[in-house]
Amino acid sequence: MSYLVTLTINRVPRTVELDDPRVTLLDLLRERLDLPGTKKGCDRGQCGACTILLDGRRVNACLALAISHDGADILTIEGLAEGQALHPVQAAFIAHDAFQCGFCTPGQIMSAIGLIGEGQAGDDAERVREGMSGNLCRCGAYRGITEAVLEATRIMADTTQEKAA
Amino acid sequence: MNRFEYVRPRSVAEAVAAAAIPGSAYLAAGTNLLDLMKIGVARPERLIDLNHLPDLDIIEQLPDGTVRIGAQVRNADLAHDPDFRQRFPVVAEALLSGASAQLRNMATVGGNLLQRTRCAWFQDTASACNRRAPGSGCDARGGENRMHAVLGWSEHCIATHPSDFCVPLVALDAVVEIEGPAGRREIPLADFHLLPGDTPERESVLAPGDLVVALRLPAEAAGFAAHARYAKLRERTSYAFAVVSAAAALRIADGRITEARLALGGVAAKPWRARAAEAALAGATPDAAAFRRAAEAALAEARPSGDNGFKIELARRIAIRALTLAAAGTPDRLPALPASAFASSSTPRPRGLHV
Numbered sequence: 199m200s201y202l203v204t205l206t207i208n209r210v211p212r213t214v215e216l217d218d219p220r221v222t223l224l225d226l227l228r229e230r231l232d233l234p235g236t237k238k239g240c241d242r243g244q245c246g247a248c249t250i251l252l253d254g255r256r257v258n259a260c261l262a263l264a265i266s267h268d269g270a271d272i273l274t275i276e277g278l279a280e281g282q283a284l285h286p287v288q289a290a291f292i293a294h295d296a297f298q299c300g301f302c303t304p305g306q307i308m309s310a311i312g313l314i315g316e317g318q319a320g321d322d323a324e325r326v327r328e329g330m331s332g333n334l335c336r337c338g339a340y341r342g343i344t345e346a347v348l349e350a351t352r353i354m355a356d357t358t359q360e361k362a363a
Numbered sequence: 364m365n366r367f368e369y370v371r372p373r374s375v376a377e378a379v380a381a382a383a384i385p386g387s388a389y390l391a392a393g394t395n396l397l398d399l400m401k402i403g404v405a406r407p408e409r410l411i412d413l414n415h416l417p418d419l420d421i422i423e424q425l426p427d428g429t430v431r432i433g434a435q436v437r438n439a440d441l442a443h444d445p446d447f448r449q450r451f452p453v454v455a456e457a458l459l460s461g462a463s464a465q466l467r468n469m470a471t472v473g474g475n476l477l478q479r480t481r482c483a484w485f486q487d488t489a490s491a492c493n494r495r496a497p498g499s500g501c502d503a504r505g506g507e508n509r510m511h512a513v514l515g516w517s518e519h520c521i522a523t524h525p526s527d528f529c530v531p532l533v534a535l536d537a538v539v540e541i542e543g544p545a546g547r548r549e550i551p552l553a554d555f556h557l558l559p560g561d562t563p564e565r566e567s568v569l570a571p572g573d574l575v576v577a578l579r580l581p582a583e584a585a586g587f588a589a590h591a592r593y594a595k596l597r598e599r600t601s602y603a604f605a606v607v608s609a610a611a612a613l614r615i616a617d618g619r620i621t622e623a624r625l626a627l628g629g630v631a632a633k634p635w636r637a638r639a640a641e642a643a644l645a646g647a648t649p650d651a652a653a654f655r656r657a658a659e660a661a662l663a664e665a666r667p668s669g670d671n672g673f674k675i676e677l678a679r680r681i682a683i684r685a686l687t688l689a690a691a692g693t694p695d696r697l698p699a700l701p702a703s704a705f706a707s708s709s710t711p712r713p714r715g716l717h718v
Contacts, residue, residue: 201369219369219410222397242398243466255439255468261394262469265369266412313464318443324699331601332463 203268207231208277216265223267224248224259227274235275235304239334246333249305249312250274256312258332275304278311286353287311290346298337309333310347314354321348364400368409375416375542375576382411383544383572389413391435391474394466399479403488404495413473419576422447428582431540434473434575438528439464441472451580452693453531453591453610460595460702461527463602473575476529476539476555477567480522480632481604483507493519494563508669510606513678514662515631520563521668522632524556527702529634531593531610534626535584543573552578556633566632587612587624592688594681595628595702605629607678608702611685613649620644620653625661625686630678637661640682649690651683658682 201216207227214230224241227233227250239247241260248259251273278285287310290296297303309330319325326347327340335343370387372378382389386408390396399405413419419435422444430450432441438458441447448455462470484490484503491500503511503521511521529552537552550568557565569575595608608628614621623644627635640661647653658679665675684704 219367220364242401243394246463246465249465256465257469258394258465261392261397261466263369263390263393263397263410266390266393266414309465312468316439316443316464322699328601328700329464332465 201265203264205264205267205269206271207233208272208274214264219263219265221264222260223250223252223262223264223272226264227259227272233274233276236308237301237304239302239305244334245302245305246309247302247305249308249333251308251312254315256309273308275308278307285311286357287314287346287350290350290353291343294342294346294349295339296342296346297335297339302333302335302337306330306333306335306343310343310350313347314351319347319351321351323348326351364397365403365406365408367407369412370409371412371415373415375419375574378411378413378416379542379544379572379574381409382574384409385571387411387571389574391471392437392469394462394470395474395478399486402486404479404486413471413574428585430580430582430585432472432578432580434471434577436472438462438467438470438472438475442467448697450585450588451531451535451591452588452697453593453612453689454528454535454580456697456701457527457531457593457595457608457610459697460593460608472528472578475526476552476575476578477569478525479566481525482511482522485522494522494559494566497562497564504669506669509671509673510629511668511671512631513665513667513671513674514627514635515558515633516668517559517561517563519561520559520632522559522563523629524631524633525604525629526634527593527595527605527608527628529556530608530626530628531591531612532578532580533634533636534610534612534624535580535587537584538579538581539575540577540579541569541573542576543570545570547576549579552634553636559632563632584612586614587622589693590615590689591693592685593702594685594688594704596677596681596704600700600703600705607674607681609678609682609685611682611689613644613686613689615649615690618648620647620649623657623686625657625682627661627678627682630665630674637682639663644686649686651687654683654686654690655679657686 237247239245388407442458490502590613597603612624625637640657
């Protein structure tokens, strides 16, 4: 039996035929839709490397069955930059050296965008660290990550104010 | 992961009928179930997807002040609901001390109640485990067991229930609404999970097909909002299960405790309501001596199930800490590190905390 799943991925509607209900969103993106930017670390919801935005909320793609999310809107690391213009969180990660090997970085960046959207951390470094605790970095770039998230929070708030003005 | 049939019911009645067929399992977020399926601990033949059912994701206040929380409400949505966190701050604090932000965005209220133990022997299909494979034995008894139960365990199983959320819920007299093949019924959360005894494979009162549809907190539980805290000791600062935890809720009038609630997490196969401690606190002055007496009462029956005798004193201390924090008053805003035992730069701590 096969299943049809329709998803909007990085603003593009995609209909996928699944021959197996076991496919996670992570495997769908990486293995079937040629979007390998979302990383498979532990595949058990412990490391955060697979973080994507699902209907605007950060989630672990490894623990979500694609078939159960029929109709969802998905944003991955590939959908952030507009042409050569990086997303403010991407730019802040580069400015603050917020990575070393880079494997966890797509998940860190997607998680940071989710965190900033949730609006619970603000300019409090301790709340940022707590809010990012679902993303492990084995290179230990946490200091740069926290600085990058704080700067991106400020830049995105300023941009929002400019747009409102 | 084994192959399974995927079923998407359109109503609760359809879901219950489908799930009553042997080999079925409900799929809520899947944050625990998919994990267990990947390691072969759970092998359902059929998944009944609850994510497209209407009306299960609503938080509503009933006319008498009871709050009713649909089973599909996500942990983060409940913790950040402005009315809910104001009336039940200890529940919000427990929720936000659990898992990660990503998992809290996915995980559901019903799934949290029904999550399985994180006992390593339960998760390893090569090990003997009476909970996973009845009659096979318990490798945890002679193995690495420092995190295991100190209350309510049996020689057949020494696993703990890992939930933070359930700890304040059981303290506040939460009620579980169940829809099943035999109709609708409700049961206090305190009676929902089962201690292992001779049948550790039976973890709750649910029968095949039974679906948790909602949780209720009575209006009077909001009367503890001014003095209610959750405290949780972990082996790292964040994103870890409790070694031990405690939810404390007090009503204080004229310098005396008029009513107390205390429950412990990480100590047993169910969230552990400490009624003897509550009785010891009623009428007492909220001070260190009273809290120490309450903690002694809460752990009076405790005994090690292995290399975990330290958890008994640790549980006493986390109970005292939660009571001390509760007596000092619920903060307007939760601390940066919810329920953390560590000092936080942005949240001053009451005096005399280090016991």
